[in-house]
Amino acid sequence: MEQLTWTGALSPLNLFLALAVAVLVIAVVVQIAMSLVPSGGNRAVYADGTMSADKGLSGLVGMVVQYALLATIAVALLYIVLGIFMGPSAGIVGGMSQQLLPVWIALVATYAISIIFKRRLGLYGKLFDSTVGMIGFGLVMFWVYAGFFGGVMDMVTTHDTLSQMSGMKNKAPGTPLRGAEEGDYQWFLLGGDNLARDVFSRLFDGAWVVVKIAPFATLFAFMVGITLGLPAGYYGGRLDTFLSFLANLILAFPVILLFYLLVTPEIVLTGIPNYMALVLFIFPLVFLAILLNSRFYTQPSLRTPLLIVVLGFGAWLYLSLVSTDGAVVATPTYSIPGLPGFLDGFDIDPNLLVVFVSVVFVNAPTVFRIVRGLALDIKTRDYVAAAQTRGEGPWYIMLWEILPNARGPLIVDFCLRIGYTTILLGTLGFFGLGLASESPDWGTTINAGRRLLSIYPHAAIAPAVSLLTLVLGLNLLADGLREESLRD
Amino acid sequence: MGLFILRRLGVMILTGLCLTFIVFWLTNLYPNLEKLAKTQGNFRMSDEAVSSYLGDRGYLEPLPIKFAQWLGVAPGWVTEKPEGKTFGRCFAEGTPEEERRSFCGVIQGDWGTSTVFKDDVSSIVATRLGLTGKLMFWVLVLMVPSALIVGVLAGMREGSKMDRSLSTVSIISTATPEYVSGVIFIAVFASSAFGLKWFKGSATSAMENANFENFFLPVLTISLYGMGYIARMTRASMTEVMTAQYIRTARLKGVSFRNIVMKHALRNALIAPFTVIMLQIPWLLNGVVIVETLFNYKGFGWVLVQAAGNNDIELLLAVSVVSVVVVLLTQLISDIGYVFLNPRIRIS
Numbered sequence: 001m002e003q004l005t006w007t008g009a010l011s012p013l014n015l016f017l018a019l020a021v022a023v024l025v026i027a028v029v030v031q032i033a034m035s036l037v038p039s040g041g042n043r044a045v046y047a048d049g050t051m052s053a054d055k056g057l058s059g060l061v062g063m064v065v066q067y068a069l070l071a072t073i074a075v076a077l078l079y080i081v082l083g084i085f086m087g088p089s090a091g092i093v094g095g096m097s098q099q100l101l102p103v104w105i106a107l108v109a110t111y112a113i114s115i116i117f118k119r120r121l122g123l124y125g126k127l128f129d130s131t132v133g134m135i136g137f138g139l140v141m142f143w144v145y146a147g148f149f150g151g152v153m154d155m156v157t158t159h160d161t162l163s164q165m166s167g168m169k170n171k172a173p174g175t176p177l178r179g180a181e182e183g184d185y186q187w188f189l190l191g192g193d194n195l196a197r198d199v200f201s202r203l204f205d206g207a208w209v210v211v212k213i214a215p216f217a218t219l220f221a222f223m224v225g226i227t228l229g230l231p232a233g234y235y236g237g238r239l240d241t242f243l244s245f246l247a248n249l250i251l252a253f254p255v256i257l258l259f260y261l262l263v264t265p266e267i268v269l270t271g272i273p274n275y276m277a278l279v280l281f282i283f284p285l286v287f288l289a290i291l292l293n294s295r296f297y298t299q300p301s302l303r304t305p306l307l308i309v310v311l312g313f314g315a316w317l318y319l320s321l322v323s324t325d326g327a328v329v330a331t332p333t334y335s336i337p338g339l340p341g342f343l344d345g346f347d348i349d350p351n352l353l354v355v356f357v358s359v360v361f362v363n364a365p366t367v368f369r370i371v372r373g374l375a376l377d378i379k380t381r382d383y384v385a386a387a388q389t390r391g392e393g394p395w396y397i398m399l400w401e402i403l404p405n406a407r408g409p410l411i412v413d414f415c416l417r418i419g420y421t422t423i424l425l426g427t428l429g430f431f432g433l434g435l436a437s438e439s440p441d442w443g444t445t446i447n448a449g450r451r452l453l454s455i456y457p458h459a460a461i462a463p464a465v466s467l468l469t470l471v472l473g474l475n476l477l478a479d480g481l482r483e484e485s486l487r488d
Numbered sequence: 489m490g491l492f493i494l495r496r497l498g499v500m501i502l503t504g505l506c507l508t509f510i511v512f513w514l515t516n517l518y519p520n521l522e523k524l525a526k527t528q529g530n531f532r533m534s535d536e537a538v539s540s541y542l543g544d545r546g547y548l549e550p551l552p553i554k555f556a557q558w559l560g561v562a563p564g565w566v567t568e569k570p571e572g573k574t575f576g577r578c579f580a581e582g583t584p585e586e587e588r589r590s591f592c593g594v595i596q597g598d599w600g601t602s603t604v605f606k607d608d609v610s611s612i613v614a615t616r617l618g619l620t621g622k623l624m625f626w627v628l629v630l631m632v633p634s635a636l637i638v639g640v641l642a643g644m645r646e647g648s649k650m651d652r653s654l655s656t657v658s659i660i661s662t663a664t665p666e667y668v669s670g671v672i673f674i675a676v677f678a679s680s681a682f683g684l685k686w687f688k689g690s691a692t693s694a695m696e697n698a699n700f701e702n703f704f705l706p707v708l709t710i711s712l713y714g715m716g717y718i719a720r721m722t723r724a725s726m727t728e729v730m731t732a733q734y735i736r737t738a739r740l741k742g743v744s745f746r747n748i749v750m751k752h753a754l755r756n757a758l759i760a761p762f763t764v765i766m767l768q769i770p771w772l773l774n775g776v777v778i779v780e781t782l783f784n785y786k787g788f789g790w791v792l793v794q795a796a797g798n799n800d801i802e803l804l805l806a807v808s809v810v811s812v813v814v815v816l817l818t819q820l821i822s823d824i825g826y827v828f829l830n831p832r833i834r835i836s
Contacts (some may be wrong), residue, residue: 032650060647062607246498249506254770254811256777256789257804260796261511266519385769423665430667430778431793446667450674454689455680464668472663479659 004174004187005419008091017075021219024068031061081228088187089183092174095189096200102155103145123411126484133480139473143466151208160183162449168192170456173199183369192453193445193459195479203462206440214421215360218414221421224360225367226410230398232368233375244372245315247365255362256427262358265434270275271329273354273439277322280360294396320344355434359424363417370413374406381405385479408485412478417475426467438469442467491492493824500816502696504809506687510553511808515801521547524799528603544569546577558600558805560593576729594809600802604794609806612791617810619695620776620787623706625683626698628692631711631718638715640757643751646727655723660718666778670709674782706783714768714780718761725760759829766822770815 006012034057045051083090083097084104090097097104111128117393118125127133149158159165159177165188167178173191180186190199233242250258267273289311296303316339322328323338324347348356364371379383380403387397429443437444442463449460514520525538526546527686533541542548546557546565556562557577566588575581578592637709642654650782676682678689688702706780729735730753777789784790788807795803 001776028649028653032653035645035648112740137755245503249503252503252507252770252812252815254773254777254792254808254815256774257511257796257811259794260793261514264520265524266517266799267514270517272514272517332508363765416642425665426665427778431781443667446671449546450671453674454679455678455681457671460655460671461675464671468660468668469662472660475659 003172003176004088004092004095004189006174007079008089008094009086010079010090010094012077013078015484017072017079020068020071020075024065024072027061027064031058031065033060034058049420056077071173071210072351092187092189095187099156099158099189099200100146102149102153103142106149107138107144107152120298123485124482126487127477127480130483132476133484136473136476136478136480139469140477143207143470143473146204147207147209147211150204151212152259156204157198159188159198159201161197161202161205162438163171164196165192165198166196168198168450169196170194170459171196172456173458190462191319191456193449193460194456195448199445199462202440202445203442203466206242206442206445206463207466207470209435209439209441210422210425210467212236213359214418215355217356218363218421220280220284220356220360220370220417221363221367221417222414223287224280224364226371227283227287228364228402229289229368229371230375230402231394234379234394234398234402235370236376240372243368247368249432250365250371255424256431259428259431259433260360261357262361263354263428268350268354271331273350273357274322276357276361277353278365281318281321282356285311285318288314289397290395320346321348324348324350338420344419351434351436355428357429358434359421361422362424367413367417370409371406374409375402378402379403408482412482412485415474415481419471419478422467422471422474489826492576493820496823498821499818500813503816508805508809509555509752511556511805513551513800514798515770515804516547516551516554520799524603524801525754527798543567545592555790556593558593558802559600559677560591563590564592590696599806601799602795603804604798604800609643609803610801613788613810616788616791618790619785620780622698623710623776623780623785624769624772626703626707627710627714630707631715635710635715636758636761637719638723639719639761640726640749640754642719642759643723643726644730644753646730650721655720658716658719658723661712662720663716664712666709666713666775669712670705670779670782673705673709689783691785705786706779706785709782710772710779713775714772718764718768721763721764722757726753727756729757732756759826761827763822766818766825769818770811773811773814 005011044053052383079090079093080097083094084101085098086094087098088095088345114121114125118128128139146156165177168175168188169192171188171192173189175188175191177184177186177188188198188200190203193202228243232243261267265453289307292307292310293303296306319339320343324330326338326340326344327335329340331483375398379397383405384397384401387401392401425441425444426443429439429441429445430447432444432447435441435444437448445463446460446467449457450461453460500568521542522538525541526533529537529541541582543569545555546567549557549565553562556566566574566576568574573581576588578589597610599613601607602609602612605612638654638658642651642658645651673687674689677684677686679685686701687705691698691702691703691706694703694706735748735752738752743752755806773789776787777792779785780787780789781793787824788810791803792807794800795807
């Protein structure tokens with residue numbers, strides 16, 4: 001097996017790509033320069049009173065930009081599509097494209113279904129009217145599917161993420177695997193890291209760690225922020241002063257100092273993360289209980305069974321989440337008993353728990369401030385006054401009148417905040433806090449790769465670029481959603 | 489106004505006290521103290537040796553008393569060994585009885601000693617803050633003007649090509665955390681892999697003599713992340729101003745576009761970004777910690793990492809006091825400055 005180049009048999013296409021990109025860049029620069037100069041009148045007035053204007057120079061440049069963009073996208077697509085069929089003979093890009101086949105299929109299916117039914121899908125469907133939103137959604141879903149197929153189904157990854165291959169230490173992208181056997185994948189597509197592991201497989205395994213933690217942590221932060229922010233904004237007064245002071249207290253902490261204090265093995269020993277988990281994870285349960293009770297308390301025959309089912313299931317989830325080996329808090333000196341082992345649905349690695357808890361803890365105050373501000377604004381509206389006159393309870397007004405009307409900004413902020421959480425997770429990994437040092441997540445990989453950055457940059461660049469694209473996708477998605485939700 | 493500032497200062501002191509107490513509590517948890525004893529003494533200490541080490545140095549007293557000692561409102565601990573040696577928080581071994589002080593804490597101006605650097609905390613923090621101050625100064629010099637220019641150019645004609653391309657640039661820059669852009673910059677501009685050795689991948693030499701080659705990459709890395717955010721806020725404020733009535737009036741009076749932007753719009757559009765810039769400064773602190781670690785620049789952020797990694801209690805407390813003061817002061821300045829810049833707002 002020989003060393004793979006980036007594009008292999010498709011190298012002739014490189015010229016076209018370079019050409020298209022060069023034309024695009026020049027045309028965009030020209031276009032920007034021209035937009036600074038006011039365009040002269042190319043208008044002609046005819047005798048019958050009609051006017052005509054030719055497209056002029058700026059129109060021409062605009063056309064060039066459009067075609068160059070289309071050409072660039074077409075060539076890039078060609079790499080991917082041909083790569084699917086040709087595999088590694090089309091170089092590293094081809095090999096990666098073939099490995100990612102399930103992701104491409106899932107993406108195309110998602111887009112096809114969503115675009116066909118977009119008029120019936122509400123805000124989500126409207127997303128497909130905005131180019132920015134579609135690009136962002138595509139980037140995000142790419143990583144979600146890549147994480148799912150790579151981390152859960154093992155379809156994308158080519159090698160085991162922890163096994164070290166002899167002779168593959170710090171090898172460049174596309175190096176053939178030394179001593180590869182029949183069933184093995186023959187190359188290290190993105191090279192080997194400083195412990196001779198496959199960077200490509202670790203990248204997609206690590207994507208799952210991020211995709212798994214970030215949305216859930218953000219969701220919990222939102223539950224905490226909403227449950228505390230609504231009453232703070234609605235009632236005001238002492239409660240508001242107290243909660244705002246607490247929120248500002250946490251916000252005044254430099255995030256990294258907080259992480260260094262909270263996410264250490266010594267703190268895990270004291271059981272503080274478990275106590276924090278006990279407090280923070282109860283909020284979704286409280287939220288659900290109040291939500292359902294405030295709506296259905298007038299129909300006890302419906303409410304009571306509903307609450308029993310929902311809260312029973314929620315309580316089981318909550319208890320399985322917080323208890324490990326039959327104990328809620330287990331320190332060397334004492335332990336508080338929790339759910340017994342045979343009822344425990346799943347266990348969470350204590351390192352993961354402390355990361356999760358601290359990320360929720362850092363995000364919740366900002367969400368609290370946003371929700372409080374929205375509640376302060378919305379509680380002066382007429383429909384709130386109408387609900388008060390009808391005699392609705394305060395929690396009904398907060399959760400069924402104020403919250404649905406605050407959904408636009410909250411959904412946008414949710415997307416942005418997932419991106420921010422991803423950045424925070426990366427920061428934790430970058431400082432080697434929390435997750436184990438052999439964990440494939442992106443922050444930890446960047447941290448491991450940065451020591452040899454000036455000689456073998458590929459091991460750190462791959463996760464860095466991935467993190468960048470995921471966060472960029474989330475930001476673009478948020479932008480698209482904001483644009484579309486403002487439109488109606 | 490005076491009352492407002494006084495009240496804010498009161499809240500500041502209360503917040504500072506609460507935060508330092510939390511830091512104090514977390515660093516004084518027993519497992520942390522045990523780690524401290526083992527790194528200071530030796531790693532194979534028995535449990536009795538650990539507790540006698542900690543007991544001798546006043547670490548095992550109740551938390552509120554220790555905190556009061558650190559603050560300087562309670563007399564420092566004194567240990568008398570059976571073999572006749574006497575030492576305490578405020579004096580070393582062998583100090584004559586009459587020269588021994590009983591109070592030494594923050595109020596007396598004594599910030600304690602660092603266990604990692606074996607040096608006075610106040611002098612460590614002062615030198616490191618100076619180095620970080622240099623970094624921050626250049627970051628602000630690069631970040632603020634470029635962010636404002638990008639934001640104003642993008643916002644003056646909403647929806648134009650220039651707006652779209654500049655907005656894309658600022659979205660990309662907000663999506664790139666420092667550890668990503670830093671890694672990419674080092675790999676591209678400082679590594680042998682790409683062959684462009686334009687800059688140095690380490691800023692250690694910039695501590696004594698900073699020049700373009702060894703200082704530009706760290707400065708750029710920190711600036712980029714904050715720049716996108718400020719630029720987007722400036723753009724939003726600029727587009728809002730450009731649709732205002734008085735701009736339309738000026739337009740209809742025949743004022744040229746250049747004059748409208750420079751004389752009418754700009755001043756009003758720059759009020760909101762001022763707050764954003766001030767509130768961005770505490771966030772830069774995060775970037776400073778990451779960049780100083782990545783580029784090995786031994787400033788304040790580097791000290792934070794060293795202190796936190798080694799559970800150096802007194803240094804960590806000083807570091808958190810400084811960062812909390814920075815956060816709260818910038819909030820205060822942004823509130824006061826906003827009132828001065830925008831005469832429509834009055835503080836009751």
